[in-house]
Amino acid sequence: MAHNYPEAYHPDVVLKSPEFKVLDPGVVPLRDPSKNLAAAYAPGANLYLIEKPVPQAREGEVVVHVKATGICGSDCHFWKHGRIGDSMVVRDVCGAGHESSGEIHEVGPGVTGLKKGDRVAIEAGVPCGQCEFCRVGRYNACPDVVFFSTPPYHGTLTRYHLHPAAWVHPIPETISFEEGALLEPLCVALAGIERADLRLGDPLLICGAGPIGLVSLLAAHAAGATPIVITDIAQSRLDFAKKLVPGVKTVLVERGVEPKDVAAKVKAAAGLPTGLKLALECTGVESSVQTACYAGRFGSTVFIIGAGKDFQTLPLMHLSTNEIDVKLQYRYANQYPKAIRLVEAGLIDLKPLVTHRFTLENAVDAFETAVDVTRGAIKCQIHD
Ligand SMILES: NC(=O)c1ccc[n+]([C@@H]2O[C@H](COP(=O)([O-])OP(=O)(O)OC[C@H]3O[C@@H](n4cnc5c(N)ncnc54)[C@H](O)[C@@H]3O)[C@@H](O)[C@H]2O)c1
Ligand SMILES: OC[C@H](O)C(O)[C@@H](O)CO
Ligand SMILES: [Zn+2]
Ligand SMILES: [Zn+2]
Secondary structure, eight states: OOOOOOGGGSOSOOOOSSOOOOOOOOOOOOOOTTSEEEEEEOTTSOEEEEEEOOOOOOTTEEEEEEEEEEOOHHHHHHHHHSEETTEEOOSOBOOOOOEEEEEEEEEOTTOOSOOTTOEEEEOOEEOOSSSHHHHTTOGGGOTTOEETTSTTSOOSOBSEEEEEGGGEEEOOTTSOHHHHHHHHHHHHHHHHHHHTTOOTTOOEEEEOOSHHHHHHHHHHHHTTOOSEEEEESOHHHHHHHHHHSTTOEEEEOOTTOOHHHHHHHHHHHHTOTTOEEEEEEOSOOHHHHHHHHHHEEEEEEEEEOOOOOSSOOOOHHHHHHTTOEEEEOOSOSSOHHHHHHHHHTTSSOOGGGEEEEEEGGGHHHHHHHHHOGGGOOSEEEEEO
16 A cells, blocks of 8 residues: 555455454443544444544644544445445444544644644545556546545544645635535535536536535536526425525426436426436436436436446436436545635535534434434534
8 A cells, every 4th residue: 555554544454355244233432532532333333432542643744633524425324334335344443534624733744834723624535646547636546545434444533633734725714614524525516517517507407415416506506507407305305405506496206206207307397308418416326317317418418426236227228319428426636626715705605504513422423313314414514
């Protein structure tokens, strides 16, 4: 591995075997809330909260006192199922969190441009910087990336987090720690909009009004997409989308309605019988991906951000006879500076997305809330 993280940050390589040791499903009781706490978890088990010593900043590193961490659907997925693709939870790991911001607690030797007390957003994916992908700037493809919270790497849901100084981004006083943590999902959306080549005035469909769909809505609205249609299976989420961007058109996806018929509703809502220019698919659900395929006009693009089943069925001949391009995304690269500029300029207001707030000491409740749709959370954040 190209990184020399101390053992506490760089545990054993994840075993690739399909079996993984089911760890003791007990919850390690909190011992000393004043110490550096980290949330660890295991497949299908409860959240573990264990103490970690406050790390020391080494050459080129900073220690961040983490002030806000958002819970992502992927964190919940690792917590409940213990794996995403080949990444598996095989041992106690302080695993959650990759949406974090905080304050510089300590600056290591050789670090310039940062000092104790500076406010920063943490870019959770730390690439090697040497491989062919890093050299061309497409570092989200780095095979050696340390993406904090993707096993085997600990997450940023902790009180003090050790990070390379090159991968924290200063945020101004005008950007709160809550917004700083939300920059991460915004980077996902910005990377999608950039690679999907969204243009001013493009008619756009967004599938799914979860946090990713909603930041995509905010970003696409700021980019001048119109009309925008957003779908979801939960009316409450569509109502939330309407509050964020009142002009958005919403389509409720009802059980048993065929993707083609949902697409017809999308086109009608947009007032565009021939279809829309772009779909940002933010659910990963097969039927929703199919809807995105049918909602586009000749020459449109389906851009899939959502993560779902490994194998899915798409209407290939429909795509073929309509020259519809399908593109997919894996994380992001080079998006944080742009995200900070957009939020600082007031072009994107992330604040309404945080609906539930917790402390590290009740991090378990945060996860329980994030996975329980009846509690109406959009983004749960854990603050310190
Ligand atoms: N590509 C990437 O790098 C990347 C990064 C972050 C998240 N993701 C993925 O993006 C997806 C969205 O993330 P999120 O945090 O918003 O998840 P989420 O689960 O909070 O939101 C998904 C939304 O889709 C809705 N939905 C479910 N089935 C639907 C259907 N058939 N039609 C319309 N809406 C439907 C749900 O009600 C929910 O509101 C997830 O799959 C996540 O893993 C991908
Ligand atoms: O926001 C980043 C995504 O949630 C992660 O890449 C996840 O999908 C795997 O760790
Ligand atoms: Zn995420
Ligand atoms: Zn690399």
